[in-house]
Amino acid sequence: MNFKNTLAFAHELDMEDPLKKFRDKFYIPLLYGKDSIYFNGNSLGLQPKSTQDAVLNEMEDWANYGGEGHLHARNPWITYHDMFPKKLAPILGALPEEIVVMNNLTVNLHLMLATFYRPAKERYKIICEEKAFPSDRYAVISHIRLAGYKEEDALIEVKARNGEFTIRNEDILSAIKDCGEKLALVIIGGVNYYTGQVFDMKRITSAAHETGAKCGFDLAHAIGNIELQLHDWDVDFSCWCTYKYLNSSPGGVGGAFIHQRYVTDKSFLRLAGWWGTNKETRFKMEKDFDPIPTAEGWLVSCTPVLSMAAHKAALEIFAQAGFKKIVEKGKKLSEYLLYILDDINEHSSKKMLEIITPRAENEHGCQVSVLVFENGKHVFDMLRKNSVIADWREPDVIRVAPVPLYNTFEEVYQFGEIIGNYLSAKN
Numbered sequence: 001m002n003f004k005n006t007l008a009f010a011h012e013l014d015m016e017d018p019l020k021k022f023r024d025k026f027y028i029p030l031l032y033g034k035d036s037i038y039f040n041g042n043s044l045g046l047q048p049k050s051t052q053d054a055v056l057n058e059m060e061d062w063a064n065y066g067g068e069g070h071l072h073a074r075n076p077w078i079t080y081h082d083m084f085p086k087k088l089a090p091i092l093g094a095l096p097e098e099i100v101v102m103n104n105l106t107v108n109l110h111l112m113l114a115t116f117y118r119p120a121k122e123r124y125k126i127i128c129e130e131k132a133f134p135s136d137r138y139a140v141i142s143h144i145r146l147a148g149y150k151e152e153d154a155l156i157e158v159k160a161r162n163g164e165f166t167i168r169n170e171d172i173l174s175a176i177k178d179c180g181e182k183l184a185l186v187i188i189g190g191v192n193y194y195t196g197q198v199f200d201m202k203r204i205t206s207a208a209h210e211t212g213a214k215c216g217f218d219l220a221h222a223i224g225n226i227e228l229q230l231h232d233w234d235v236d237f238s239c240w241c242t243y244k245y246l247n248s249s250p251g252g253v254g255g256a257f258i259h260q261r262y263v264t265d266k267s268f269l270r271l272a273g274w275w276g277t278n279k280e281t282r283f284k285m286e287k288d289f290d291p292i293p294t295a296e297g298w299l300v301s302c303t304p305v306l307s308m309a310a311h312k313a314a315l316e317i318f319a320q321a322g323f324k325k326i327v328e329k330g331k332k333l334s335e336y337l338l339y340i341l342d343d344i345n346e347h348s349s350k351k352m353l354e355i356i357t358p359r360a361e362n363e364h365g366c367q368v369s370v371l372v373f374e375n376g377k378h379v380f381d382m383l384r385k386n387s388v389i390a391d392w393r394e395p396d397v398i399r400v401a402p403v404p405l406y407n408t409f410e411e412v413y414q415f416g417e418i419i420g421n422y423l424s425a426k427n
């Protein structure tokens, strides 16, 4: 598409936007007395206006029914989580029986590692990407140590090449091949939180399988942002949080995907709890664990209703908008942002910004990470003073994510104008 760096052009894109009415379904935070340009949905998605009612419904039912709400609430709490697999299936490219909504992300990662990292004498190594989100690294190393191995020996972190910001898929694939029969598991952030890079999950999975290893992805920055086909890509497991692109409340309930081929195998090892056992016999309080033959068999505890109410409200908006349309608009917004940042660079006498997010359409989602060569923190603070909410990452990167449900092309244009004016005044 031929973009133009003008307000009139941005307006035109907004007029044509099939999702333009969805912005009104969200609260837009104010900053310095005006609507902020909220480009931080990759960190915490905005609150849908419908969320308060959804949560209040459950509060009312709790007030009215007490414990009887488990059965008699408008959405009975015992089965509340059952609504999510169907809603999430198109977003994940997964079958409903492969999906369970539970816990929080890092907890789910631990549960998945307990199941899928089963090191044997010679097969114990884990491949992940260098500069993975620290929580993921902590979790992986915990399991290496719990199994009696040392991280120096067991953990292989694939790096970006010298002078490059992102990791080449081919380098991950060759690390997998080189590790061969020693490889137990590959675990990668499907979209890197820092650079916004989307990895080739399909090829990484099949390379891992060729060596006999398992493969999983952390989808924190992928879910609700890019198109996924977890089932067809043959991914073994995944987990995610719902408070980023899914707008499902701070610290809200997370989820996990376990491929169909495992879920009916009751002997498959896991960390078990009573909410994962056969629903027919759960309340007979029998001593033996009889796992539910879906991803629900990994549920441990009874589920957090208030947090799931927020998740429900948010996912209803996804269903109304249609996930395909969301992804399409997300791509267009980020392409426009890339175009505008390039335009700023072209028109300044010296290069002030470097975009470290990959350019190829299938290698990025909404997020664009911008390295600022000089005084990055000043630029970030200046953006805030101009009511832009973005995200600062030490030492020199600003992450900006215009998201399709509530951001506009005009905001992308305005963002460019603010940063462009600042940089040209410094130049």
Ligand SMILES: *Cc1c(COP(=O)(O)O)cnc(C)c1O
Pocket: 104, 105, 106, 107, 133, 135, 136, 189, 193, 218, 220, 221, 241
């Ligand atoms: C956001 C994020 C987390 C946060 O984990 P929680 O358990 O939800 O606190 C972990 N890993 C990645 C890759 C993330 O992007």
